[in-house]
Amino acid sequence: MTTPAPASGAGDMSTFNILHGFTEALVRGMRSSFMRDSDYHHMTQCETLDDFRLNMTETDYSESVADVQTLTPSGLQEAALEKLVTEFKYLRMQAVEPLGRFLDFVTYEYMIENIMLLLKGTLSGRDINELIAQCHPLGLFKESTMRSIPTFEPGPRGYDDLYQTVLVDTPVGPYFAQFLQDSAMHGGSRNVLEEVEIEIIKSSLIKYWIEDFAAFCEKLGGDTATVMGDLLKARADTNAINITLNSFGTPLNEPGMRFSDRKRLYPAVGHLYPAGTSMLVDVGDEDELGRVLELFPQYSSIWGVHAAGGSEKSIDDAFYERDVHQLELAFEGQMHFGVFYAYVKLKEQEIRNLVWITECILQGQKDEINKFVPVFSQHAPWRKVGGRR
Amino acid sequence: KSKTAPRTMADATCTSEFCNAGWSEVLTHMSPYGYANFGIAFGLGLSVVGAAWGIWLTGSSLVGAAVKAPRIRSKNLISVIFCEATAIYGVIMAIILANKVKKPDEATYFLDEDWDFPGFYYAGYGMFSAGLSVGLTNIASGVSVGIAGSSCAIADAQDPSLFVKILIVEIFASALGIFGIIVGIIQSNACTFPIAPLE
Numbered sequence: 001m002t003t004p005a006p007a008s009g010a011g012d013m014s015t016f017n018i019l020h021g022f023t024e025a026l027v028r029g030m031r032s033s034f035m036r037d038s039d040y041h042h043m044t045q046c047e048t049l050d051d052f053r054l055n056m057t058e059t060d061y062s063e064s065v066a067d068v069q070t071l072t073p074s075g076l077q078e079a080a081l082e083k084l085v086t087e088f089k090y091l092r093m094q095a096v097e098p099l100g101r102f103l104d105f106v107t108y109e110y111m112i113e114n115i116m117l118l119l120k121g122t123l124s125g126r127d128i129n130e131l132i133a134q135c136h137p138l139g140l141f142k143e144s145t146m147r148s149i150p151t152f153e154p155g156p157r158g159y160d161d162l163y164q165t166v167l168v169d170t171p172v173g174p175y176f177a178q179f180l181q182d183s184a185m186h187g188g189s190r191n192v193l194e195e196v197e198i199e200i201i202k203s204s205l206i207k208y209w210i211e212d213f214a215a216f217c218e219k220l221g222g223d224t225a226t227v228m229g230d231l232l233k234a235r236a237d238t239n240a241i242n243i244t245l246n247s248f249g250t251p252l253n254e255p256g257m258r259f260s261d262r263k264r265l266y267p268a269v270g271h272l273y274p275a276g277t278s279m280l281v282d283v284g285d286e287d288e289l290g291r292v293l294e295l296f297p298q299y300s301s302i303w304g305v306h307a308a309g310g311s312e313k314s315i316d317d318a319f320y321e322r323d324v325h326q327l328e329l330a331f332e333g334q335m336h337f338g339v340f341y342a343y344v345k346l347k348e349q350e351i352r353n354l355v356w357i358t359e360c361i362l363q364g365q366k367d368e369i370n371k372f373v374p375v376f377s378q379h380a381p382w383r384k385v386g387g388r389r
Numbered sequence: 390k391s392k393t394a395p396r397t398m399a400d401a402t403c404t405s406e407f408c409n410a411g412w413s414e415v416l417t418h419m420s421p422y423g424y425a426n427f428g429i430a431f432g433l434g435l436s437v438v439g440a441a442w443g444i445w446l447t448g449s450s451l452v453g454a455a456v457k458a459p460r461i462r463s464k465n466l467i468s469v470i471f472c473e474a475t476a477i478y479g480v481i482m483a484i485i486l487a488n489k490v491k492k493p494d495e496a497t498y499f500l501d502e503d504w505d506f507p508g509f510y511y512a513g514y515g516m517f518s519a520g521l522s523v524g525l526t527n528i529a530s531g532v533s534v535g536i537a538g539s540s541c542a543i544a545d546a547q548d549p550s551l552f553v554k555i556l557i558v559e560i561f562a563s564a565l566g567i568f569g570i571i572v573g574i575i576q577s578n579a580c581t582f583p584i585a586p587l588e
Contacts, residue, residue: 014446014535014536017445017446017449017450017535017539018445018446021445021448021450022449023453024450024453025450025451025452025539025542025543025546026453026454026456028453028546029453029454029456029458029543029546030457032547334539334540
């Protein structure tokens with residue numbers, strides 16, 4: 001699928017600020033709203049959620065929690081996400097092309113999640129209003145489109161009809177079209193909808209999104225292409241490894257399916273592409289996966305965490321740590337678009353941290369409470385504070 | 390190939406008395422008054438381009454960073470003032486040069502034989518190059534102060550102790566404009582347009 005070229009490049013050091021100086025400075029101002037080490041320290045010491053709420057009033061979240069009567073983890077997540085969405089919408093309103101399109105790309109991921117949620121919910125027969133309330137707020141699209149998804153009938157031409165009538169209006173329509181094209185090429189559209197089918201659709205859509213986004217950033221050139229290229233490569237590799245890992249013990253892992261189906265889910269960007277992904281196609285169990293990942297220095301340490309097993313850290317934690325490290329680096333240089341993507345992702349990580357802490361407080365599990373990855377922490381393993389101060 | 394077509398560049402030169410003999414003739418026959426006034430225009434115009442470029446680079450970042458950290462508003466106007474200074478250098482140079490351009494005392498059709506032609510041409514070329522010296526250095530100075538000022542505003546919003554340190558970078562950047570105006574003044578010092586024939 002050819003990505004339409006951006007209206008103009010992002011601009012280099014001397015011309016970036018003309019169009020994007022204001023929005024970039026906004027995002028960098030928002031960087032100061034992340035929780036500091038002292039904030040996390042106070043919060044992990046809290047005994048009850050009311051103490052926690054008191055601590056929150058001293059951070060940037062004071063307005064978000066002011067309206068909440070009693071704090072629950074899901075309520076906190078909603079309030080914090082609402083704050084992020086307000087900030088993101090403000091940025092989007094102030095953005096000029098090509099930054100506008102870049103920010104839209106950031107939201108497409110959540111749109112894909114929402115569409116899959118609505119589809120899945122429809123198949124299980126849940127109420128549409130309940131589903132819409134559960135949608136991720138960053139990925140919302142037209143209300144009428146969302147409400148027409150439940151009219152989709154899982155029949156022989158089900159997916160084609162869904163695309164023609166409903167999804168073609170959404171910005172992620174082209175990804176769906178490409179999915180239909182590819183599955184038609186590889187032997188008929190599956191009419192029978194099993195549990196794994198929805199996951200495969202979602203993985204395929206995300207794959208197309210990553211490739212499209214990477215091509216767009218490449219066309220923007222300059223620092224944006226460098227920074228976003230790295231971030232999206234890491235993302236694509238995470239997806240490839242997770243798809244492989246999660247396919248063990250499912251029909252997708254059968255030798256016949258591996259080549260035809262699992263291979264088509266690996267994104268065409270990333271450090272693992274093309275040599276690594278072609279090796280991953282043949283992987284049948286965790287030992288073989290380990291052997292493949294040993295060949296790639298970035299992933300051998302992450303795999304080591306998983307192979308060591310135990311309850312200390314899972315492979316997801318290792319991926320989160322690596323992601324936070326890379327996203328923090330995006331803030332190191334000025335005059336590129338990477339900071340916008342990094343801000344959204346780091347804020348999400350922070351929301352995950354807060355929900356984890358509140359869950360631990362609620363369930364009284366004090367020894368688990370420190371297992372989160374703080375953002376912009378002075379004590380991060382990759383940041384040597386050393387002899388200063 | 391016909392025999393009448395010219396075979397070398399020399400054959401193709403025009404031999405009529407109305408044609409010029411090449412670039413050297415064009416450049417030396419341009420009036421020194423023209424040179425001087427273009428020097429003034431370039432000096433002022435390019436300085437202002439540099440200053441404006443710098444101000445829009447630093448101003449946009451200043452406005453954006455001040456949304457979350459309003460305390461930086463007044464302090465960071467220094468960056469804008471540094472950019473403005475490059476425009477002022479251009480204005481100073483333009484005024485100095487403009488005051489040196491004098492027309493002859495007597496209006497004549499041809500200049501007298503005893504006219505101070507060396508001084509005349511010296512003045513023209515000198516003022517042109519003085520204007521270019523100031524203008525081009527101020528573009529560079531303005532842009533670099535702008536980029537440094539933009540980073541200064543953003544860094545100050547995060548950590549106030551960084552402001553003075555990054556300001557030192559800006560001071561060095563604006564020194565580039567001072568070099569330009571110093572050299573420009575030296576170049577144009579000895580330039581005086583003759584207003585009467587030599588005795």
